[in-house]
Every structure is written in structure tokens, then in C-alpha cells.
Amino acid sequence: MLKNTALCVLLLALIVLCGAAVKNKKDKTVIKPTSTSAANTPSSGWFTGPQSPSGDDEIREICENVEDFVVNIRRELHKFPELMYKEIKTSAYIQEVLTDLDVQFSPGWGLNTKTDRITGHGGTGIVAQIGTGSSPVVLLRADIDALPITEEIASNIKSQNEGRMHACGHDGHTAMLLGAAKVLKGMEGSFEGTVKLMFQPAEEGGAGGKRMVEEGVLLDSPKVDLAFGIHLWPALPSGTVGGKPGVVLAACDRFEILISGVGGHAAMPHLVVDPVVAQASIISSLQTIVSRKLSPLESGVVSVTKIEGGSAFNVIPGAVTMWGTVRSLTDEALRKLMGSVEDITKGIAETHGCNATVRWSPDYYPPTVNDDELWFNLGEKVASKVADSGAITPTNPTMGAEDFGFIAQSVPSNFYLLGQSSSTVKTDWNLHHPKFTMDETVLKRGVELHVRSALDGLAMLAKNKKSEF
């Protein structure tokens, strides 16, 4: 393999000397001597000029060579987690890295248009571009926001923002995409078309991805043809890549239910209209939706996750509020769950003499669906190349939901689950857990997933385009 690399470098030098553009036999991409990108790339040894995305071993090696770069970024991001639509420092940091890499980008994406329901201005999203600036176009996406969780693991990279934590791996997602930016920038000139890099705010329920789709991230010239995303996945061992064709993640919405009655003295319940008892009955009855309303062959979740009301042991409150989520694998089933939540809530509230209002989120999340054709032609193959075993790990769909669903709705897309549970470090705390820990050794594999998806995707698109004539 070393011999191959040496030969390749020699060949490239010859090509540059001749100043001619030639065809690379292996993958038929045109190699052109490019401008100054080599000079601007920090000298990390491996970079000797425009690289061609030729051998599989070379791509692995090039991706492994950015490991330190990626791990350092992840650690830096982990220290200052920021909540949805407030990712100001995070966005500035990403822009700084892209500037250092000499990668072109536009900031200001993902403005929060639902400020009446969600705080924060947004505009923290970034779209970067590498390649010719024209079609075909592959989009790679990462999310950048953190969660309102207090980190419970002591380490030298522990969150410095009290009550905020990167507990869903978005620090790793962002770092992997910046790693891919570095690798692809180093290859610029050796592939046809454009890679768009999407850094989106507010994945954790704020629909930042949808905002960016509305703002034109997919349709703005050059138009996106294919899209790819990755989630670090503690349920799978490190070294594996999981996925499946079709639905991978659920459709999801969240509710806020206000039950109002008439408050008063706890000693005289006959003089009040008690919303607490109504709420208890509603919570129990909501559990019958999945068992009695949904077909046993369909999947669904109805969870009440937060309740609030009252101020003293001897006062019956005038109103109580509760929040929760409904999830299913299809839009139809989700609508059925939502309808049942409203019916049961209103009916039971009325029985108790209370009034209930049910509010849903401003943007429900659609299911995330892996395009079958893209999966079999590309996604599964790419994932198999990256996985240690040489094969994809088939997974069941999960009831987690993803903003990536908005992208997958609009262009053929594939979403990978990157295993990150290690036997040597305790890294299998689940996502959103205050002890969630990342196995940083898999980040380089995430870079490789991105890079291969982009290069193979562009090559496939170019080939399809030619065969149209």
C-alpha cells in the first residue's frame, strides 16, 4: 500500500510537471493541478498536492490522518455546549475552522421563525462548499446544538456552561463534518461537482433543519442531488455502522396540555373543580392509545414526560400543565395518535368539569426515510467499506426522531448510525443521559463515511448524467 502511495505521488508530480489534465484510470475522475489550496492546508505530512480519491486504502489513510484535528475540535465544542437557536459561540468557532481550512462558506442560516414558541434568534447555521461550485451536488449534514442537561461526568473537557451538555453527540457530528471538510478540501480539483456542508442549529426539537430547507439549502444553486447524515449510536459497538433501507427514525410531535379547573382549599374538595385528579386520569388513559387505538402491527409511543402544577400541600391549584411526546413510524399513524390524545384529554377533562387545551409543536418531525435505491446502490456499500467487519449492521428503526427527516423528504438521502460503544471505555450510556460519553476513536470512521458518501455519490451522479445522453 505504501508502494502504491509512493507511485501515486510520483505520478501526480509528473502530471503537475506536464501541466496536463489526465484521466485517472481507477475512477475516471479528472485530475487538474489546482490553485493554492495546498499552501493553505496545515502541513500534516500526508498532504502533498491535489489528491485523487482513488484507492480505498488511501481514503482510509487520509481520513485517519485528520483524527487529531477532529478529536481536538470535538473536545473544544464539548466544553461550551449551547442550546437550540443560541449556538453563537459554536457557530463562530466552526466559521473560524472553515476559514483556516480556506473553505468557502455562508453564515446566517437557520433563523428561528417561531420565536413566539421557541426562544433564540438562530441564524447560527452555516453552509460551506467545496468543489467546482456546479452540479452534481452532494450535501453532508451535521447538527450543532446541545441539550439542557447537567453533565455528570468529571473530565477536563466537562461542560463549562452549567446545565448545558452535548449529550447527543452533536459535538462529534460537527467535528466529523469539519474533518470531512479538511479531507475534501485537500482533494479539491480531483472530483467533479460540489460538496455542500450543512451545519444546522436547533436539531433538538427546534426544526433548524426545516428552517434551512425553507431558506433554500437544497434548492439554491447549485441544487442538491443527494444528502447524507450520521448519528453516533451508543447501542451499537464501536467499529460498526448500522442502518437499513426505508424508515430509520420515527415521526414525532410533542404536546403541551393545560387542564384548568377552579382552585381552592384542599380541605373542601366539593367546592373546587380539581384539575389534578383530572390530570391523573388523563395520564392513565393516554396509555390506552397505543394498546387500543393503534393496530398491533404498527409502532407507536405516547409518553407524558413532564407535569407541573400546584404550590402547596393544602391548596388545590386552578390549573395544571403537562408535556409529552407522540411517535410513530408513519405520518398516518402519528396523526392517529395525535387525534386520540386530543379526544381522550378533552373527554376526560369534561367529565371532571375541567377544560383542556392541547397544543402541538410548531413543526412536527416527519419520519427519517432512507431512500431504498440510494441505500442499495451506495449507502450500504459505503457503510460496509467503513465498518470493521466489512459489512453493515442491520438495525431496526428507532423511535428517536431526527431533523434530518426534513432533508430526506426532499432529496434522496441516507442516514447512518455510527456505533460508539467501546469495551475499554464505558461509553454505552444512552443519548441524552447526563453521563453520555463518546468513544472518540470512531470519529475518524465518521469522517470516512462522509468522505466516501460524497465522493461515491458525486461519481455515481456524474456517471448517471453521462448515461443520459
Ligand SMILES: *[C@@H]1O[C@H](CO)[C@@H](O)[C@H](O)[C@H]1NC(C)=O
Ligand atoms: C370552561 O370553558 C367555558 C367556556 O369558555 C367556561 O364557561 C367555563 O367556566 C370553563 N370552566 C373551567 C372549569 O375553567
